Amino acid sequence: MDWDQATHGLPAALGIGLLIGAVRERQHGNAASAQAGVRTHALLALMGAVALALGQAAFLVALLAAALLAWSSYRVTARDDPGLTGEVALLVTVLLGGLALEEQELAAALGVVVAILLWAKAPLARLSREVISDQEMRDALLLAACALVVLPLLPETAIDPWGVLVPARLWRIVVLVMGVGMLGHIALRAVGARRGLPVAGFFSGFASSTAAVAGFGRGSRVSAALVGPSASAALLANLASLLLFAAVIGTTSPALLRASAWPLLAASLLLLAFSLLGLRQVKEETLPPTSAANAFRLGHALMIALVIAVVLLVSEGLRQLFGQAGALAGATIAALGELHAAAASIASLAASGGLELATARWGVVTLLASASLAKSILAFASGGPRYGAAVSAGLAAMVVGAAATTWLVPG
Template sequence: MDIQPQNLFTALAIGLLIGVVRERHHVGGGATVAGVRTHAMVALAAGVAADFGGAALVAVVLAVGALAVASHMRTRDSDPGLTGEMALLVTTMLAALAQQDAALAAGLGVIAAVLLFAKQPLQRFARDIVSEREVQDGLLLAASALVVLPMLPGEPVDPWGVLVPSRLWKLVVLVMAVGMLGHIALRAVGARWGLPVAGFFSGFASSTAAVAGFGQRTRDDARLANTAASAALLSNLASLLLLVGILAAASPALLRASAWPLAAAVGMLLAIAAIGLHKEGETPELPREPQARAFKLSHALLLAAIIAAVLVLSAWLRSVFGDAGALVTAMLVALAELHAAAASIAQLSAGGGLSLEHAQWGIAGLLSSSAAAKSVLAFASGHRRYGFLVAGGLVGMALACAAVTWVVTR
C-alpha cells in the first residue's frame, strides 16, 4: 500500500466541494440527507479504500450504495429525485479516481459541482428555452455524429480519390451543429438585443436568406436601413466563421495558410457593420422569433450532395484543364453556395489535387463571387442605402482578402 497524502487531500477537496453545493441546495428546505460532512467522510473512505485495493473499494461502494438506497426510501415522499443519492456515489468514485489521477478527478469534481449548482438554469434551458421540436433536432444531430459518422468509410470511393464519405458527413454534422447553436442562441437573446444579434445567428443557417430578409424590412421601413445592413453584414460574418470551421475540418493546412486573408475579411466586415450601429436609437421592430426547426436535414444533405458533385466535377476538370478548371468550377458554385465551394477546394487541397497557393487564391475568389451575388441581392431586395452599405461591406471583405492573399503568396 502506497498512500499519497496529496491524492487524499484531492479526494477530500472533491467531497467538500460537492458537499457544500448539496448543503446549499437544502438551505431553508429541511434537513440535509448528505451534506458537507457526509460527502467529505465518504470521499476519505473511498480514497483510503482505493489504496487498500479493489476488494476494499468494492466494499465501500456497496456500503455507500446501500446507504443511498435507504436514504431514498426515507425521503422519496418529500424529495422523489435521485440527484442527492447519485451525488454521493459520484463523490465515492471520484475520490477513488483521485488516487490514480488527481488532476482528472479534480476536474470532474468541479464539473459535477457545477451541474449540481446549476439546477434551475438547466431546468429553464430544458423546459423553456428548448422546444420539443428542437430536442428532436438535437437527437437527430447526436445520431448523425455518434451513430452514422463512425459507420462511414474513411477511404475514397471514386476514381479521382476525392470523395471520402466520412469527411463529407463531418461537414454535414458541422453545419447541423452550428445551425442548432445559432438557433438556440437566437431564441435566448435575439428578441432582447435586436436585429444585429438576430442577423449574426441567422447567418449560420443562411447568410443569403438573411441579406434578402433584412433587405425586405428596409423596403417596409427605410429607417431600418443602417441597422438592417449591419445585421446583414454580421450574418455574413457568421457565414465566414462557418467557412473557417469547414476549412479546419477539411484542410487545416489551407486554414493556416489563409489565416491572415480571412482575418482581414473579418475585420472589414466588422468595420462596415459598425457604421450602421454608430447612431444610437430604438429599433422600430424587433426581430421575429426563429422558426421551430433548428436546422433542416434536407438542407444539410443537399449541401453534402453539392459538395460531392463539385468535388467530382472539379477533379475531372482539373484532369482536363489543370488547377484553373477546378477553381472556375468552385467560383461558379460560390455564386449560390459558398460553403460547398469552399469545402470542395479544401478537400482538393488536402488530397493533393490542388496546390496550396492556388487553393489560397481559390478562397479569395470564392469570397469575391459570393460578395458579387449577395450585393446584387441586397440592391434588389432592399432600400438603396441598405444596398450600398451591404455591397460596400461585402466588396470590402473580398478586396481585403484578395489584397492580403497577394501579400502572403508573393
C-alpha cells in the same frame, strides 16, 4: 500506499467530500427528513480513499456499504423526496474518494462538476422543461445522432474512381453546418430579439447569409431609418458565413486554411468595420419578423453536402480536361449559388494535390468575389438602391482586402 500518495490523495478526497456535502447541505438543510450533508459526504470520501488503499476487496466492501446506506436513506425519504439524486451522490462521493488516491487532478475536476450539477438543480430543470422546446430537443438529438452515430460509421476512403468523394469528409460538413446552426440558434434565444438587428444578422448568417441578405433587404423597406441597420445586419450575416467558410476550408484542408489565414482575417475585419458604420444609425431595437422554430434544417445541410459532391466531381472532371484553370472555373460558378460547397471543392483539390497551394489561395479569393457578386445583385433587388449600395460596398471591401492581402503576404 506510500506516504507521498497519502499526503496528496487523502486531502483531495476530503476536499471533494466537503464540497459535495456543502452543496447538499445548503439545498436540503431545512428539510424535514434527514439528508446527508457535509460530514457524511466528507466521511464517505475518506472511506473510499482509505478502502482503496487497503485493496480492491476493501473498496468493493466500502462501495457496497455506501449502497446499503443510500438504499436505507431512500426508504426513509422516498415519501417526501422520491428523487434519487442524493442517494447517487453518496455513491459518487465514495468513487471519487477512491479515485483521488490515484488521480488527484481528475478526481478534483470531477468533484467540481458533480457539485455544479447538484447545485444547478433548479436552472437545469427550468432549462429542460421551460426554455428548451420540443423542436429544439429533437434538433439536438438529431445533431447528436449525426455526429456520434452516423459519422463514425462512414469510411475515410474515397468511393469514386477519382478519389474526391470521401463520405466521412462530406458528412463532417453536414455536421458542421448543423452544429453552427444550433449554436447560433441557442445564442439568439439566449440574447433575445430585443438585442436588435446585429445579433439576429450575425447568427442568421450561420444558416444562410444569402437568405439573410434578402430578408433584411425586405425588412429595410419598412422604414428608411432601418436601411443602415439592416445593411449592417446583412454584412454581419456575411461575416458569420465567412467564419463558416473558413471552418469548411479548415475541415477539408488545414494547410489551405493556414495559407489563407491572413487574407481571411483581413476580409473579416473589413466586413466588421463596414457593418459598424450602419449600426451608428440604430435608434431603437426593432427587428424584422423572423422565424426561429428550427435550430437548423437537415435538408439544407444535406443539400450542401450533395452540391459539394457534385461540385467535387465536376471540378475534378474540368481539372482533368483543362487543368487547374478548369477546376477553378467550376468552383467559381458553383460559388454563385453555394459558397461553402465551392470552398469544399477547392479545399479538397488542394488537400489531394489537384491544386497547388498558391493557386488555391487565389481560388479562395475568386470564390469570395463570385459569391459577393450574386449577393450584391440580390441586395439591390430586395432592398433597393440604398440598401444594395451599402451591402455591396461592404462585400467589395471584403474581396479587395482578401485579394490585396493574398498578393502582399505570401502563403
